[in-house]
Amino acid sequence: xxAKEPLDEFGLIEKYFAPLAGKGGFGLKDDIALxxxxxxxxxxxxxxxxxxxxxDPPDFIARKALRVNISDIIAKGAQPCAYMLGLVLTxxxxxxxxxGFAAGLALDQEIxxxxxxxxxxxxxxxxxxxxxxxxxxxxxxxxxDLVRRNGAMPGDYIFVTGxxxxxxxxxxVASGKxxxxxxxxxxxxxxxxxxxxxxxxxxxxxxxxxxxxxxxxGLIADAGHLARASGVGIDIDSGNLPLSDAARxxxxxxxxxxxxxxxxxxxxDDYEILCAVKPSDTPEFLELAKQANVDxxxxxxxxxxxxxxxxxxxxxxxxxxxxxxxxxxxxx
Amino acid sequence: xxAKEPLDEFGLIEKYFAPLAGKGGFGLKDDIALxxxxxxxxxxxxxxxxxxxxxDPPDFIARKALRVNISDIIAKGAQPCAYMLGLVLTxxxxxxxxxGFAAGLALDQEIxxxxxxxxxxxxxxxxxxxxxxxxxxxxxxxxxDLVRRNGAMPGDYIFVTGxxxxxxxxxxVASGKxxxxxxxxxxxxxxxxxxxxxxxxxxxxxxxxxxxxxxxxGLIADAGHLARASGVGIDIDSGNLPLSDAARxxxxxxxxxxxxxxxxxxxxDDYEILCAVKPSDTPEFLELAKQANVDxxxxxxxxxxxxxxxxxxxxxxxxxxxxxxxxxxxxx
Numbered sequence: 001x002x003a004k005e006p007l008d009e010f011g012l013i014e015k016y017f018a019p020l021a022g023k024g025g026f027g028l029k030d031d032i033a034l035x036x037x038x039x040x041x042x043x044x045x046x047x048x049x050x051x052x053x054x055x056d057p058p059d060f061i062a063r064k065a066l067r068v069n070i071s072d073i074i075a076k077g078a079q080p081c082a083y084m085l086g087l088v089l090t091x092x093x094x095x096x097x098x099x100g101f102a103a104g105l106a107l108d109q110e111i112x113x114x115x116x117x118x119x120x121x122x123x124x125x126x127x128x129x130x131x132x133x134x135x136x137x138x139x140x141x142x143x144x145d146l147v148r149r150n151g152a153m154p155g156d157y158i159f160v161t162g163x164x165x166x167x168x169x170x171x172x173v174a175s176g177k178x179x180x181x182x183x184x185x186x187x188x189x190x191x192x193x194x195x196x197x198x199x200x201x202x203x204x205x206x207x208x209x210x211x212x213x214x215x216x217x218g219l220i221a222d223a224g225h226l227a228r229a230s231g232v233g234i235d236i237d238s239g240n241l242p243l244s245d246a247a248r249x250x251x252x253x254x255x256x257x258x259x260x261x262x263x264x265x266x267x268x269d270d271y272e273i274l275c276a277v278k279p280s281d282t283p284e285f286l287e288l289a290k291q292a293n294v295d296x297x298x299x300x301x302x303x304x305x306x307x308x309x310x311x312x313x314x315x316x317x318x319x320x321x322x323x324x325x326x327x328x329x330x331x332x
Numbered sequence: 333x334x335a336k337e338p339l340d341e342f343g344l345i346e347k348y349f350a351p352l353a354g355k356g357g358f359g360l361k362d363d364i365a366l367x368x369x370x371x372x373x374x375x376x377x378x379x380x381x382x383x384x385x386x387x388d389p390p391d392f393i394a395r396k397a398l399r400v401n402i403s404d405i406i407a408k409g410a411q412p413c414a415y416m417l418g419l420v421l422t423x424x425x426x427x428x429x430x431x432g433f434a435a436g437l438a439l440d441q442e443i444x445x446x447x448x449x450x451x452x453x454x455x456x457x458x459x460x461x462x463x464x465x466x467x468x469x470x471x472x473x474x475x476x477d478l479v480r481r482n483g484a485m486p487g488d489y490i491f492v493t494g495x496x497x498x499x500x501x502x503x504x505v506a507s508g509k510x511x512x513x514x515x516x517x518x519x520x521x522x523x524x525x526x527x528x529x530x531x532x533x534x535x536x537x538x539x540x541x542x543x544x545x546x547x548x549x550g551l552i553a554d555a556g557h558l559a560r561a562s563g564v565g566i567d568i569d570s571g572n573l574p575l576s577d578a579a580r581x582x583x584x585x586x587x588x589x590x591x592x593x594x595x596x597x598x599x600x601d602d603y604e605i606l607c608a609v610k611p612s613d614t615p616e617f618l619e620l621a622k623q624a625n626v627d628x629x630x631x632x633x634x635x636x637x638x639x640x641x642x643x644x645x646x647x648x649x650x651x652x653x654x655x656x657x658x659x660x661x662x663x664x
Contacts (some may be wrong), residue, residue: 033497039371043450044466045418049457086418092598119373124461125381133377133452135464323357 006293014190039081040146043073044216048129052193053174053248059104060098060193061132066108068216069136071197071271077147077206080199086133086302087123093123093130097129112199141206149229152211152276154304158234158257159285159296161198161272164219167317168267184246191244195271200292205275208285213273218266220322222274223300223310233305239315241265242329250317262322265312276302337498359494371413372470372478374404376548377394380461384525385506390429391436392525393464398440400548401468403529403603409479410470413442414530417451418465425455425462434477444531450547473538481561484543484608486636490566491628492619493530493604495576498523514577523576527603532624537607540617544607550598554606554652555632555642562608564639573597574629590646594654597644608634 026284027224046065048054073080085105089098109115117137128226140146170192173177173185180189197214205212211230215222220236227234243251247264254260282298289296305311312320362405378397382388405412417437421430422607441447449469472478502524504510505517529546537544543562552568559566572592575583579596586592591651609617614630621628639641644652 039447041416041467041469043416043418043452043467045452045454045463047420047454047456047460049460050454084373084375084467086375086467088377088379088463088465089463117373120375120377120465122377122379122382124379127459128379128381128461129456129459131377131463131465132419133420133463135373135375135418135467137373208503 011075015099020320029127032120038329040073040076040078040140042138043133044068044072045134045137046132048131054130056174056193058100059107061130061193062101062104063108063269065132065134066112066114066136066238067195067197068114068271069197070114070199070239071214071216071273073136073138074197074199075212075273075275076138077141077145077202077209077212079141079202080114080138082115082117084117084135085121085266086131086135086207087119088119088131088133089123090128090130091123091126105303112197128134133163141203142283145206145273145287147205147209147212149211149213149226150208152226152230152232152302152329153278154232154302156210156232156276156278156302157282157298158223158236158274158276158300158302158307160215160219160242160274160299161201161294161296162196162270163242164176164215164270164272165241165264165267166223166244167195167249167269167271168192168218169247170266172268179326184249187244192269195269197271197292198273201273201289201294201296204285204288204294205273206291208277208281210278212273215270215274216268218268218319219270220257220265220310220312224308226274226276226306227302227310230302231307233303233307233309233311235303235311235313236298236300237313238265238320240297240299242299244293246283260321262312262320266322336585372405372408372410372472373423374401374464374470375467376400376465377405377466380463386462388506388525390432391439393462394433394436395440395526397466398437398444398446398463398468398601399527399529401466402446402531403527403546403605405468405470406529406531406534407472407479407537407544407605407607409425409473409477409534409541409544411473411534412446412468412470414449414469416445416467417447417453418463418467419451419453420460420463420465421453421455422460422462423455423458428537444529447497473535477538479537479541479544479607481545481558482563484558484562484564484634485610486634487563488542488564488608488634489614489630490568490606490608490632490634492551492553492606492625492631493533493548493572493628494528494602495574495579496602496604497573497579497596497599498576498600500529500550500595501579501582501604502526503599503601510561510582516576516581519576519578524601527601529603530605530626533605533628535604536617536620536624536626539588540613540620541607542610544605547602547604547606548600550600551602551606552592552597552642552644556640558606558608559634559642560640562634563639565639565641565643566588566632567634567643567645568597568632568636569645570597570652572629572631574627574631590652594644594652598654
């Protein structure tokens with residue numbers, strides 16, 4: 001009675017998404033999913049042309065959509081466990097694209113130990129972009145507290161994981177502003193396309209951070225969010241930014257080193273964790289991070305200067321003018 | 333340091349959405365929200381040009397987005413309590429639109445006793461449609477079970493709430509196929525724009541239904557979903573479809589009454605509850621529905637005929653050929 005069209009929604013869900021469903025997702029055969037207790041939840045929406053390029057590989061789009069959401073959960077000290085998927089396709093999206101997208105989800109489900117609970121798939125009727133709207137659930141920390149943005153105190157040290165600025169350079173590669181023939185171009189492109197949520201650091205954040213969030217809008221903008229919520233100022237030492245070899249190489253050929261550092265510290269899409277740690281807890285924080293095999297770098301300190309104010313300091317202690325701090329998706 | 337642009341994301345969220353945040357939503361000042369225990373979750377995505385018209389009033393778009401999700405929760409016997417909002421705007425969406433949209437959310441939050449937990453707002457970079465992606469949470473039933481699609485047994489009676497087919501006629505009014513000057517046009521348009529989730533019936537569903545779901549794809553298509561999941565057939569008596577005065581008036585001027593009934597039974601967007609009830613539980617189900625002040629109508633019976641097969645029967649018991657059962661958003 002219900003013959004399946006080639007791209008029939010039910011057929012696609014059965015074929016590509018039902019295999020991804022976890023316990024509580026009822027095999028995606030119901031309208032609803034069950035959550036267990038102590039859940040935390042977060043949501044990030046990705047739009048083609050804003051957060052990824054229409055011709056990016058679909059498995060990378062899927063994995064990036066998962067990872068920017070996983071990143072939110074981990075930065076709070078929680079463990080990601082499941083997600084709901086809202087997917088808006090265009091009339092042109094074919095089954096190959098969907099198969100690639102689902103394969104990307106499957107791979108990252110393995111890597112991060114998460115499963116799909118349910119969702120909704122639809123198509124634009126005419127012109128329009130692909131939209132990936134994910135709601136992700138996590139288990140609150142077993143020991144320690146859920147880490148909010150608002151717990152930093154003046155004097156706390158400010159740490160960041162991994163390296164900063166690779167993604168904004170990768171975006172330049174993707175958009176053709178940086179040559180894809182450069183030695184580090186593929187590395188940078190990879191960092192833009194596929195953030196690396198620091199899963200192993202989640203329990204360390206839960207145990208030792210006073211405030212934390214993931215760096216999505218840019219290091220300085222997100223430091224501002226943490227500072228505002230906590231009612232503190234934050235001083236960031238520009239000379240202590242953790243940079244990859246690729247970012248260092250790029251900086252080396254820029255005419256103005258300070259401007260280069262501002263570019264890296266205001267570019268978005270790093271998806272590293274920015275957190276505040278009490279000085280007295282710092283030795284143990286560093287030891288636990290080392291055991292978790294996650295690089296962390298002390299980049300600054302929170303202050304009792306005006307709340308929400310972030311100062312990006314040069315090596316001589318002067319304040320660098322950061323004209324446009326952070327990439328705001330809302331202001332094209 | 334962070335001057336607010338006229339349509340800055342943070343400013344908009346602070347102004348329009350933070351006031352809607354509930355307990356566990358941290359005033360939308362964090363990346364994450366806390367859920368309490370025994371939660372159920374569902375997600376429906378609405379796209380401009382598919383699920384609503386671009387020039388529909390924004391408060392109606394917001395309320396419809398909430399209600400199609402609330403409808404999923406209620407049809408399972410659960411109580412809606414909170415939601416996450418993913419909103420993709422176009423470059424042209426202005427603050428008036430957002431203010432209207434938020435006002436619609438606020439009104440239905442009051443009516444249904446729910447609150448906003450968090451979400452993400454972004455803009456299309458160029459051409460594109462408005463997308464509203466909602467994830468809704470509910471409390472599992474306090475007594476009785478969460479009602480799935482798969483519990484109907486042969487012999488169970490099939491009930492539906494309210495009236496069927498108004499929304500598809502309302503869509504015809506909205507798209508200009510039916511004159512908006514007709515006596516019932518505004519009523520029908522209202523039924524399309526603003527579904528009426530039967531909140532008061534949720535505990536009755538939890539107590540007495542063996543299977544249930546909300547009617548979104550069309551009565552016959554959704555009966556098929558319930559039938560397939562339960563491994564039963566379903567016979568629907570076309571003469572027993574509950575019709576509004578507006579739908580009756582429309583039927584009366586159609587050349588072919590059977591074709592008219594098929595149109596109503598395959599049109600989507602009713603968001604009424606379709607459920608199966610054991611014959612022995614039916615008297616109590618009807619009494620509880622009456623106490624809840626929700627109209628329910630027995631429209632058929634589940635059978636041991638081939639699983640998933642829905643037969644739409646004329647008054648003489650013959651099977652009406654339903655060429656295209658149900659509105660599938662995936663097949664334009």
